[in-house]
Amino acid sequence: MTEPRRILVVEDNPDIAELVAIRLGLAGYNTCKAKDADTAMRLVGEFKPHGILLDIGLPGRDGFSFLQGLKATVPYQNIPVLMLTARQAMGDIQMAMSLGAKDYVAKPFDDHKLLFRIARMLGDQVAKPTAKERTYVWGNRS
Amino acid sequence: MDLKAAVRAGEAATSAELFELSPCGLVVCDDAGRIIRANASFCEMTGLDPAALKEANIGSLLTRASFFIYKARVAPQLALTGSVQEVSLDLKLADGQSLAVLLSARQAPAEGATVLTHIALFPARERRLFEQEQLKARRELRQYRDYLQMAEKLANVGHWSYALATGDIQWSPEVYVIYGQDPQMKAPPLNDVVALYHPDDRDMARQAMDSALADGGSFTYRARIVRGDDIGIVQVHGICERAPGGEVTGLFGICRDVTNFIRNQERLEQSEARYRLLADESNDIITIFDLSGCIEYISPAVKKILGYEPDDLVGRNVRDVIHRDDCDATFAAYSAYVRNKNWDEGLRVRYRAVHKDGHVIWAEAHPSPILDEAGERVVAFQDVVRDISHQKATEDALAQASIEANAAAEAKAQFLANMSHELRTPLTSIIGFSALLRDLLAGNDDLRRHSQRIHSAGQGLLNLINDILDHSKLEAGQLELDLAPASVADIAADVVDLLSLQAGNKGLTLTVEGADGLAPQALIDDGRLHQVLLNLVGNAVKFTETGGVTISLSQSRLPDGDRLRVSVRDTGPGISEAGKARLFERFSQVDRSAHDMPGGTGLGLSICKQLVELMSGTIGVNSAPGEGAEFWFEIPLPDMNLLHAAPVTVPHRPGRILVVDDQDAVTDLLVNLLTPYGHDIDVAINGYDGVQASQRAPYDLILMDINMPVMDGFAATRSIRSGCPFNADVPILGLTAAGGEARLQACLSAGMNAMLAKPVMPSALLNAVALWLNVPAGTAFDPTAAIRMASETKYKTA
Numbered sequence: 001m002t003e004p005r006r007i008l009v010v011e012d013n014p015d016i017a018e019l020v021a022i023r024l025g026l027a028g029y030n031t032c033k034a035k036d037a038d039t040a041m042r043l044v045g046e047f048k049p050h051g052i053l054l055d056i057g058l059p060g061r062d063g064f065s066f067l068q069g070l071k072a073t074v075p076y077q078n079i080p081v082l083m084l085t086a087r088q089a090m091g092d093i094q095m096a097m098s099l100g101a102k103d104y105v106a107k108p109f110d111d112h113k114l115l116f117r118i119a120r121m122l123g124d125q126v127a128k129p130t131a132k133e134r135t136y137v138w139g140n141r142s
Numbered sequence: 143m144d145l146k147a148a149v150r151a152g153e154a155a156t157s158a159e160l161f162e163l164s165p166c167g168l169v170v171c172d173d174a175g176r177i178i179r180a181n182a183s184f185c186e187m188t189g190l191d192p193a194a195l196k197e198a199n200i201g202s203l204l205t206r207a208s209f210f211i212y213k214a215r216v217a218p219q220l221a222l223t224g225s226v227q228e229v230s231l232d233l234k235l236a237d238g239q240s241l242a243v244l245l246s247a248r249q250a251p252a253e254g255a256t257v258l259t260h261i262a263l264f265p266a267r268e269r270r271l272f273e274q275e276q277l278k279a280r281r282e283l284r285q286y287r288d289y290l291q292m293a294e295k296l297a298n299v300g301h302w303s304y305a306l307a308t309g310d311i312q313w314s315p316e317v318y319v320i321y322g323q324d325p326q327m328k329a330p331p332l333n334d335v336v337a338l339y340h341p342d343d344r345d346m347a348r349q350a351m352d353s354a355l356a357d358g359g360s361f362t363y364r365a366r367i368v369r370g371d372d373i374g375i376v377q378v379h380g381i382c383e384r385a386p387g388g389e390v391t392g393l394f395g396i397c398r399d400v401t402n403f404i405r406n407q408e409r410l411e412q413s414e415a416r417y418r419l420l421a422d423e424s425n426d427i428i429t430i431f432d433l434s435g436c437i438e439y440i441s442p443a444v445k446k447i448l449g450y451e452p453d454d455l456v457g458r459n460v461r462d463v464i465h466r467d468d469c470d471a472t473f474a475a476y477s478a479y480v481r482n483k484n485w486d487e488g489l490r491v492r493y494r495a496v497h498k499d500g501h502v503i504w505a506e507a508h509p510s511p512i513l514d515e516a517g518e519r520v521v522a523f524q525d526v527v528r529d530i531s532h533q534k535a536t537e538d539a540l541a542q543a544s545i546e547a548n549a550a551a552e553a554k555a556q557f558l559a560n561m562s563h564e565l566r567t568p569l570t571s572i573i574g575f576s577a578l579l580r581d582l583l584a585g586n587d588d589l590r591r592h593s594q595r596i597h598s599a600g601q602g603l604l605n606l607i608n609d610i611l612d613h614s615k616l617e618a619g620q621l622e623l624d625l626a627p628a629s630v631a632d633i634a635a636d637v638v639d640l641l642s643l644q645a646g647n648k649g650l651t652l653t654v655e656g657a658d659g660l661a662p663q664a665l666i667d668d669g670r671l672h673q674v675l676l677n678l679v680g681n682a683v684k685f686t687e688t689g690g691v692t693i694s695l696s697q698s699r700l701p702d703g704d705r706l707r708v709s710v711r712d713t714g715p716g717i718s719e720a721g722k723a724r725l726f727e728r729f730s731q732v733d734r735s736a737h738d739m740p741g742g743t744g745l746g747l748s749i750c751k752q753l754v755e756l757m758s759g760t761i762g763v764n765s766a767p768g769e770g771a772e773f774w775f776e777i778p779l780p781d782m783n784l785l786h787a788a789p790v791t792v793p794h795r796p797g798r799i800l801v802v803d804d805q806d807a808v809t810d811l812l813v814n815l816l817t818p819y820g821h822d823i824d825v826a827i828n829g830y831d832g833v834q835a836s837q838r839a840p841y842d843l844i845l846m847d848i849n850m851p852v853m854d855g856f857a858a859t860r861s862i863r864s865g866c867p868f869n870a871d872v873p874i875l876g877l878t879a880a881g882g883e884a885r886l887q888a889c890l891s892a893g894m895n896a897m898l899a900k901p902v903m904p905s906a907l908l909n910a911v912a913l914w915l916n917v918p919a920g921t922a923f924d925p926t927a928a929i930r931m932a933s934e935t936k937y938k939t940a
Contacts, residue, residue, distance in 0.1 A: 013571075015570075016574070019574040020574075023574070086570070092807060095806070095807035098811055107567065107569075108566060108572075108573045111574070111578075
């Protein structure tokens with residue numbers, strides 16, 4: 001059996017971080033939580049995640065700043081990042097994309113959708129998404 | 143030979159000698175005109191041989207014209223009276239020339255029945271020349287008299303003379319005209335002339351002439367004359383005529399009709415007085431100043447408005463009263479007006495002026511140019527300046543109110559956005575954990591159902607938040623479409639997938655028709671189209687109890703592009719006429735069934751309508767109670783080829799670019815895209831900020847977002863076009879996510895040169911920027927060119 005995939009969850013809201021961690025754990029991922037950008041940056045080195053879920057609104061340095069730092073650090077710059085954001089402004093999303101984020105999921109998120117997006121981000125083989133999972137294509141509404 | 147015979151012989155000899163030697167030509171002819179004798183002088187005169195003269199006819203020796211005169215005048219008179227004197231004729235000479243002669247002749251009876259004609263011919267060359275000169279002189283004199291007469295007629299001037307000795311008065315024809323007298327009549331005596339004047343003017347005229355005659359000087363007077371029912375005015379100048387000895391012999395002078403001249407002068411004076419009165423009494427300042435601004439005239443209203451006496455300012459420069467900060471812009475506006483040469487189009491300039499006591503007033507000037515005599519060059523301005531301080535204060539208050547209102551709307555939208563963000567975070571926990579519970583409590587159906595209820599309620603709350611947020615964005619005009627290629631059939635299939643469970647639970651069929659007839663991809667905002675369709679189909683499923691729901695898709699090719707028509711038909715209870723009328727209004731809940739149906743926010747259809755309209759489409763419903771309902775919408779589809787258009791190749795030129803956009807992400811993107819090409823970029827964070835920036839520095843190009851807080855892109859563009867000293871002609875490209883011809887026209891009519899679609903595609907942006915930076919600097923804003931360029935730009939970038 002292959003080694004479980006490691007996902008770093010960068011989220012300052014402990015409820016949501018917990019929720020995501022449980023969901024990912026149930027789906028077979030190893031997760032690690034970071035509540036701010038500096039902790040996250042440290043954990044990238046220690047935990048060596050296969051992918052990162054990143055909130056934009058973080059205390060201190062925000063998600064954009066973390067993303068910029070990550071993409072500027074040679075060993076980590078290829079780690080795929082999925083933005084997890086309650087902000088719906090297209091500007092924020094464009095900004096994140098232009099900084100190198102691979103995809104985004106709006107909060108509140110659907111469990112299936114989130115899992116599908118993570119799997120796709122990691123390049124893993126995933127089943128053809130169900131209608132529910134596919135709705136992300138049409139925008140950021142649930 | 144006796145003495146008597148000797149004397150007779152001597153006399154005969156003398157007479158023959160006399161005949162022969164006489165200094166005039168002598169000829170004797172018979173009654174037929176044949177020459178019997180001619181003397182030596184005659185032969186000399188004509189240069190003919192005496193032998194040749196013998197038997198020649200006198201008529202044949204004359205020129206043709208003279209021969210006629212001889213036949214017509216000389217011969218008949220000779221026959222009648224026996225003599226003619228000094229008839230002027232021309233002799234034909236032997237060398238072909240002619241010779242002017244005077245002919246005198248007498249007839250005398252001779253032996254037998256014949257009558258001899260004795261003709262004497264004197265050379266008359268000198269006399270003929272004299273006569274010709276006299277004739278010429280007379281002709282010239284007549285000509286001069288005609289010219290004089292014409293000149294007098296044109297000048298309305300006549301000349302006259304008065305002989306003291308005889309009392310005779312001579313008038314030139316024009317005098318008759320001026321005095322209204324019959325030119326056939328003799329000029330009246332002096333007393334009668336004076337009697338033609340107005341009674342009040344007669345003594346004055348008389349005195350003027352008398353005193354001139356008394357001291358030998360000259361005189362001038364002006365008198366009124368009565369001509370029929372019209373009163374004219376004549377001006378008479380006279381001077382004494384003197385004999386060689388010096389004594390006064392009479393008067394000579396001219397007389398001029400000055401009626402029109404005097405009347406015009408009076409009228410001019412009156413109107414000048416009127417205008418002066420108008421200028422003096424006006425509440426606006428009326429002023430004349432030259433191109434350097436030096437004041438030549440300023441009306442007294444300046445006292446009321448600026449506190450100065452007119453005399454304080456005449457000779458000073460208008461810069462002395464215009465506020466220092468407004469001087470340059472004001473002068474620039476006047477200079478541009480002079481250069482424009484479009485003087486009929488009035489100029490309106492607003493500037494601050496400084497009152498004598500130092501306080502500032504707002505003035506509005508309406509200058510009109512004073513041209514040189516050729517009418518080609520402005521030499522001065524006549525300006526009407528109004529105090530608009532009160533008006534300006536009102537306008538400023540309105541503008542401030544509008545800024546505040548916009549700020550309030552912005553604050554409201556921002557509040558809603560923040561609220562939604564704040565609500566989403568706890569909802570994420572509610573929805574997420576309730577789903578987790580539901581999934582983990584697989585063995586306990588009750589708890590599982592309870593968890594599901596929390597989950598569903600959370601979803602409902604989330605939909606509500608999304609609807610309210612969309613509605614607020616639509617109302618504030620902040621919602622912009624995000625066009626990208628997508629499949630309409632996929633969107634419909636997805637909506638069916640999403641609702642199939644719900645429909646299946648009620649036993650309804652849910653089908654899609656016409657998906658095969660669609661183009662594989664269309665340029666649409668897939669998310670928003672999905673939202674509209676989900677809402678319509680969701681409603682249909684909700685309100686239908688038996689039967690099914692059918693989604694029909696069709697795409698038709700119209701001359702102005704493709705149109706997509708989507709209809710959602712159900713077999714539900716249908717909607718009443720009254721219900722249909724309120725259906726698309728916000729917060730309306732139309733009772734569409736006999737049952738008590740769970741209501742939503744009442745925003746769904748209102749949002750659908752606004753979204754479809756944002757897509758430049760229309761939405762409607764066909765229904766009757768008991769017959770089901772058909773909701774439909776039609777939207778135009780932009781040409782997909784626009785995406786694949788070849789990039790424009792124009793030479794690259796770096797320039798100064800102002801980016802006006804309130805979204806940091808967009809400005810960052812634009813700056814990042816443009817900076818590598820050597821452009822110098824400034825950023826303004828809203829329309830008002832953009833206008834301010836454009837007044838500080840000249841730019842080569844402005845990129846202008848449309849939906850912005852404080853002042854939107856249209857208002858900012860209008861403001862820059864109307865009054866910005868540096869950038870009134872600068873190309874302005876609008877950035878908008880709402881596509882369509884209507885939006886393009888709105889951009890152009892606000893004064894933009896072209897429109898760029900959002901989200902901005904790098905190649906399109908760079909092409910448009912390169913294209914517009916190559917528009918030659920100083921090119922006047924030409925709407926037709928703008929539209930042409932805009933359509934090119936749109937083609938390349940849409």
